[in-house]
Amino acid sequence: QGTRDHPPAHVALRDRLLAAVVACFKRHGAAAIDTPVLELQETLTGKYGEDVKLIYKLEDQGGELLALRYDLTVPFARYLAMNKITNMKRYHVAKVYRRDNPATTRGRYREFYQCDFDIAGQFDPMIPDAECLKVVHEILSDLQLGDFLIKVNDRRILSGVFAVCGIPESKFLTTCSTVDKLDKMPWEDVKSEMVGEKGLSPEAADRIGEYVQLHGGLDLVERLLQDAKLSQNKLAKEGLGDMKLLFEYLTLFGIAGKISFDLSLARGLDYYTGVIFEAVLLQQENEHVEEPVSVGSVAGGGRYDGLVGMFDPKGRKVPCVGVSIGIERIFSILKQRVEAAGEKVRTTETEVLVATPQKHSVAARLKLISELWDAGIKAEMLYKKDPKLLKQLQYCEDTGIPLAAIVGEQELAAGVVKLRDVATREEVRM
């Protein structure tokens, strides 16, 4: 339940997509690591907030208590701590596992790929953070997914907002997860969840509402830096100062136009400590909507400066920032597009079919195909001793093989091969 077999057409399309993502990660100088799909259960506990119930556990068959990884971020932090690495730019493309309810959550699976790019190390503020946003911008542009927007916020700004609105610190994380729903439900519903479920006063909720409904660019950052209450809060001031620097760097990268400082962005996971971001695709303009509407998140990430320290016996921290590309949603979009265009994705790369028009020539075909393989040419033949020529040419058309190398009695006698272009039916002897 909630998992899929991927037929060749899907794997071929997905490999194309993953190749583009990995090419971007390599362009930014990242190295790949690989970690086991199994982690100790204790490694995963206390990292995912309310989502802990979605972790797949292994049966206790003796030995360690194991679970399937839930994301690639926690294994990366464990890896850094275990190997005492304080400085690393890495990518990791692998599947993760969540016991979500796939029937009720459309398009979400229990096994899915994540493509993560992270920068770990003590550096000057916002340079790695800006690079993560550049990576997202490059990938979404390369894949030609249409218009998109990258929302950014900072956990410290949110904490500052909650503090100046009179929310006790113990309720920050749970308030975060309610605020995060503002992109899917109207403010009234968010407010009633804050008041009804999370126990905030209606006045405090309203004060929060005034902030979290704001979004803009550098101008909004500047305005909030002048905000009478917020400018008095240490965390908010730090966050806003860094946000200003981030926008400077994004302007130098030429991508500030696609970035929206959005105070409603909160993100669910416990481990974020600074900048957070999420990329959404916007509905196409030709669909005649007045304002672009988000059609879903395709990348997300942020800064998590405390996570590595949780795995270090002495609590030594390694600041990290990273992004995860939501490859599954992008895959769905590309698949729909390929299907809509009637494009046929070839599932093999075979260049030539070795064929024969007469019976009793399996030996000639085996000899020729062996020569082709040894020369590095992608070649196939039918596994019948005496297949009909028509069937062999039909196979080329069905699977998109462009050439047939035909060895008949005449060709054998003359020591040549007849090469046929399947589409044009042109033939040359060689």
Place this chain on the structure above:
Amino acid sequence: QGTRDHPPAHVALRDRLLAAVVACFKRHGAAAIDTPVLELQETLTGKYGEDVKLIYKLEDQGGELLALRYDLTVPFARYLAMNKITNMKRYHVAKVYRRDNPATTRGRYREFYQCDFDIAGQFDPMIPDAECLKVVHEILSDLQLGDFLIKVNDRRILSGVFAVCGIPESKFLTTCSTVDKLDKMPWEDVKSEMVGEKGLSPEAADRIGEYVQLHGGLDLVERLLQDAKLSQNKLAKEGLGDMKLLFEYLTLFGIAGKISFDLSLARGLDYYTGVIFEAVLLQQENEHVEEPVSVGSVAGGGRYDGLVGMFDPKGRKVPCVGVSIGIERIFSILKQRVEAAGEKVRTTETEVLVATPQKHSVAARLKLISELWDAGIKAEMLYKKDPKLLKQLQYCEDTGIPLAAIVGEQELAAGVVKLRDVATREEVRM
């Protein structure tokens, strides 16, 4: 326990290796599929003989009872049956899981890659089987692993041998697993296991011994086809007839010299029904040994015509033959070789470091690096606002970056970049 984190140097080397294997699979026209790491427990039971105890089970958290896949062959057979596919050439590169005792079994892990190539469908005898051996031959030759030998045998020949030696059919599978140890222990020990543990009579064991210690080429096949007892056994006769045809095809492929018909090859898994094979690396000649000694199996496979039928509600069979490349052992060999040669494997592909000799030029670096990325050039910069030039050049030497693009005040004023070859220290302005 029994799993590993792979640091960048290992992943880089492994990716190189996997690329060579996948290139061969594609050269032979195979398409890729992907299946979940999770299978229903019932899918895996009854397929692996005594090894069933090595299957990793998931905790019963409600819903289906799941396990981690044990190999890629059973998931492939399930995939064919579920999708009613009767004809497919596929490859699959993925990790599999076995609760082996990694401490006592050197070089064996609980999580490891398999690289499988399989041909499913009703075809003329031995053409796909011969191609599987050609695939193994190409991969081991491409990877330049030194001399190797591919042992072949046939389950039907073994069954015939057991039958004419007076072994009851109920003991065929368990006798197989004892015979399979002949490459690791002398005949006397194998015999005493047959008699002591498996309950064969010493006379029957001796009769088996006369056959299973034979190995050779086409000549041995011909001899056994004339064998007074064996030639009377229907299964053995079929198996020997196909073996003769296989050698004909392997001769056409030009690889018969590396193939040894070895009656001691039995292979453990229950699902094989016909040809079985295993590739071993031979000790190098320069180690001055009289006869080449096997240093371990690096590929194995065979024909399994009954497995798909086990997953079809009506029991419809799809004949299959395939091979699995033992990538982990090959990886160990290549890693040792790289380390012995003192070769440094680059873990990133960065072409140029954007550097600066003066302070306060982070903006210039960000602008330039952004242009490089957008042009598809692999570029890095240090994440410090004001790094020392020496430190930047040292980073190039440490990580193997060949070029540094330097933007100093002079270059900025002149609108140029100074490109420095890190190794030769030559510089050009451009």
